[in-house]
Amino acid sequence: MIPSAVLGWDMGAALALAQALGIDTLITAELLPEIEAVMVRKLNEQMEGGRDG
Numbered sequence: 001m002i003p004s005a006v007l008g009w010d011m012g013a014a015l016a017l018a019q020a021l022g023i024d025t026l027i028t029a030e031l032l033p034e035i036e037a038v039m040v041r042k043l044n045e046q047m048e049g050g051r052d053g
Helices: 011-020 026-050
Strands: none
Touching: 011 026
């Protein structure tokens, strides 16, 4: 059994949202993977900490 975890974002949806907001999708495609990696790591750390406390 695998515990609940965040694996990543839906990049297609993230790029569509950026486009809808008028944000350059090329820049978004360059920056999102770095942001996603940090967010996934932090969310999983918070979820794991919540199990113990």
